[in-house]
Amino acid sequence: MPTPNPPASPRYIWQHRAWPQLSFDAAALAPALDQARLEQGRLLGLLGAIGLEQANAVQRDLWVQEALATAAIEGEQLNLESLRSSVAHRLALADAPGADRSVDGLVQVMQDALANHSAALDLDRLCRWQSALFPGGTSGITRIAVGRLRDHADAMQIVSGALGREVVHYEAPPSDQVASELDRLLTWFASTRPSDTAPTSTAVNGIARAALAHLWFESIHPFEDGNGRLGRALADMALAQDMQAHDAQASPVLVRVYGLAHQMLKTRAAYYDALNHAQRLRGVTPEASTIDATPWVQWFVQAFTRACVTSQAVVRDATDKAQFRLRAAQCHINARQSKVLERLLDAGRVGSGGGFLGGMTNEKYAKITATSKATATRDLSDLLAHGLLRVEGVGKATRYAVNVPGWEQPALKA
Template structure:
């Protein structure tokens, strides 16, 4: 009696792998909407001043780096990250001191700034090495700067010890080199060119991310590298559509941040795409339309979220211009800037509890009487608005549409 061959479970076990397919008609509406939101975002960014654009780009890049690490459960040092991003954008002289943070920023920057350069295995290995400058992931030693070589199965697992759930198993290490050769050849062959009838760039970004994650070629860092590859594909798409566009603006799209916000949905969509469906062999296909649709819709949502960030930057710039026309003193300018930087509820911020006379006096180091006069003056000038009366009096920066956190008490 011969043993039965195990039923294929994952897409790389399909006879037609890696010929991923998708239904263009089913994607058409979502792609049109994604392009519309992309255009709106870039239009908003192009309409604000250079200083504001640089500030938006820097902050969104920081948020992207935080998000792509957080998806893997890693928390980065914010101060070091901001320094590294500012250095990468030529807004600061020196990078941050944290080597792992700087390594991630370098990977993200190289994927965008050098999107035109050929993507080969050596480059990917250098990216992975940059993520783990000490040769460890946590306290565990891992292979850095080379493909995984271990004989154990590469599995994506969750759950307590002894009750683990295997979500996905990647190809054996011995297959990885040849798998990567095919992926890199495809990525180069499908590179978009200006005016050429090529694959939609957002779809291509979705496919390269899925394909790379399905191979899972390194011992660690695959998620961050896979998202960098998607960003690189988007940068190539942006350049093909507008040769004057700055590829670094890809970080403004906020795709990693959107993935983090919907992390469960992200992992679920990816896991579903990596598994073969259907019992009968003839029913199992490499159709990944559902994954691509998830990616495209997430891209559109990411652009909408980033539009709000750009609008906030525009509101801040307009407020600062209005405030500059008023003869405010140094104390007032300091408090107004503190309130502006705190943001509002819609942006996930807001000055907690509102500004009070006591808080104003403490922030500026002045007397309560002076604080009262300063706040009354700002109120008359229309730079602040007031809520409540008596001891419940609170002041908020007067930016149209900005909602502040509710007053507790």
């Protein structure tokens, strides 16, 4: 009789006997977690010092930024105007969302995960989230299972590379195991929810808990598509629960401000590498009683810290813009001038990666405001006289920038 093939050696963490007992070295991570709390506190302190109108502006900007980023990580480009419209609608700043249902669906998922972070997370809610991402039942032009767990017999693999030369980065549990795997995750998520009454010695650090939840969800990969966006929404929900446990009076505005997806997009290759490394059985002995996720948690905590620092800059910019708008209003400028100043403010400061491309010119002003070059010259001269613009260059090389203290002057080109 032929000898049966021996079982393949386990390669992924869900194949280990200790799965899903994920652990991390709290002592080793203590400095990183302390730094994360410090930057989180600084961010929340900045937000607490600004008015409601500015806080809403920050929330809107960061929400748009996060939605663009979480989609872009998966290679999807969202329509910016539809996204802004949908976010404004969810913030009660507009009567109706944009016309793009998939964009509005993503915004709804983000809103539900954060604004309703105290509500129980169950299978039905996750299925409704996934369904909202694909309102037409397709991913691109491919029909996919929507609103239910994946049930196909083929292996769920994360693959890259050209056809015929694919590289398998990860293979998730078979579809017939997904329901039970997800049930264990949801039970853990509910039982480890942070509380202001939980003993410090027994509570899981809220930021580390968000890291573990994200790793666990992505390792199960329960849906046919949308797992990345849903896993990041789950992490955001965990962070919102953590913040609420630290401050029961925290405003709903504050739970949207961390910008984690944007940070992950900026370091997308490192994000995927860290996740892939954590999902493989590298260095985990067969006898281990837990699976050490310390490197992944370390990466996630550091990403969260950098996201808080970036969001601090967004809050400071919002404060700068609000003070500038007050100055402009006191100068009684006309509608054309207001429109151009808003365009320059929206472009942001050059030092933070923004800035109006090439600087503002007389010709650009005339085009934006649909006016003559002579009128553009008078308007720009008036804004200079009021100190609302600053200028560099002469003649055809003349360029204008918004005069916000601390904002860099763009590198001007003819």
